Amino acid sequence: MDILIYGTINSVTLALYAIGFAMVYGVSRLPNFAHGALYVVSGFITWSFLNSLGLNYLLSIILALIATAIIGALIYQFVLIRVRGMEISEIIASYAIGLAILEGFRWGGFKGLTYTLPAFIEGSVEIAGVSVDYQRLLVVGIGAAVVGLLWLFTRYTRIGLAMRGMAQDERAALMLGIDSDLIAVVAMGFGSMLAGLAAVLLLPLGNIVVEAGYNILILAIAVCIVGGLGSWMGAVLAAFLIGFAQILTVVYLGAHYQMVVALLAIILTLILRPSGLFGQQKELEERV
């Protein structure tokens, strides 16, 4: 039973990590290697609004999310847009930005003190004999809500539809009058905000550390590759696959092997089904 419950929590966590990355890649074919950095940035901004400025917790979360979205959009608008389409430069530039942010934090931000965010609601509840704290339940609830809202957003709003249009065929989208640069900036903003959302939801469960930035980038990428790069729903399903696989490994083999799961999942996916479980990119599946 605890496998089921903790598996679900872990899976939703992974889905939250990955969905922002999947969104940015899906819309503008940009592998955002700064994703993990944005996660840490968002946690840090929330912390400083809360503790340095003394704002209300909810308010500081909302402000931090907006700030992260703006940072993401600015990174795209001023750096990444200039190298768009040049694959080598795209990868290097986004990786370098992420690295600069994370290592900058390591140098200046995180020394001595442990940085923690308080839980939204303290306490825990027993579900079928397993004790689960409210924060984790909240993670599952909000995670599910985010996935649902994203589904509705991409189907029933103009911007969401434009994003899907660009994801499917950028040239056709351009012909229909969709401003591809603008939509890409918006998508990057949304993707950053989703990374930030994951941060504020999950950081109360642990400390804010720089290492998290790299771990989350890796996990997000693993989930996206298994689910098919660019497929949002694929990412969610892959999150469940990897999430349960990780919990099963922890229970039966030991916690050390948990991180091997993600790597193994990537390698198996690349060998067996390169486009991922639900990838629609035939171009990538096609082996050269």
Added chain:
Amino acid sequence: MENNTQRRKERIDRGIKVRTDGIYALMSIRELSYLLLPRLVLILGMLALPLLVPGMYWQRVITITCIYALLALSFDFLAHYVGLVSLGGAFFVGVGGYMAAIMNTTFGLPPWLTVPLAALAGGGICTLLLLPCLPLRGVYFAIVSLMYPLFVARLIEALNILGGTDGITGIDGFSNRWAEQYFIIGILLLLLFGVRRLVNTDIGLVLRGVKDNDQAIRASGMNVTLYKAMAVYIASVMGCLGGACLAHIYMWSGISQFALDFSILPIAATVIGGGGTLIGPVLGCLILVPISELLREFGTLRIVFYALILVAFIIFRSEGIMVYGQRKYQQFERWTRI
């Protein structure tokens, strides 16, 4: 300048450049020296470097620079001649370092044997591990190569294998510091000119084809994955060679060999020095590594520094120093009326 709209810059190859393209280069001393001078400056400069710098500390810096230059060379070769962006130079270094360490401490092989063996075997391991993402286009290679060093470092830490966080100690050093320096400088020069040659041979042509149009290569009846694997092997042998030398220089091999420095600095050096020139990355390392030594007291701020330089160069000066230099050397510019 209003006039700018009426005029444009015209670039024309210098006469001497055209004359030195073929066998005519042998006709006069002037043409010969035009060809040989840059190469001689590089070779003699590299050879003289250990004699010119003051003290043992800076000689050690030169050695480290050469190791970074090997990595940058391997990055440049993969990225600009095969189209595979490797974000994990540290993986090559780490594998090479640990291989050399194990061979030296467990089997008792001397350094002059462990370095080539570790390079060849380590290259094989790296290629094998990277093989799953080679049949695919796109960002997969970058992603997987980024993940390996992080994973392996954490795996060693968590499972406490290969010496755990302490690393493997008690590795033999080189017999003396001059041998150490000239060995590495020699290897660097050899590989530099070797790779320059390689990319102009038939295989190099095929590799560039893999980058530009893999379908054409496939249509010619050649196995794209095989060629990519070959290129990755060559590049990872260079990286592992650097790693093996590093293990012997520090007489220690540990998880810090999987550190980000080894991944990001070669990339920064390549972008600054000029991608695709092969000499450029070496020059970039000669500039960046000493600067990074001067900045040693700032700790991880150095990585921030490289990363920002990298972004700035990619956006504003994506051609790099060497491409600029080559253009000035081989062409002259003048304004012409449109």
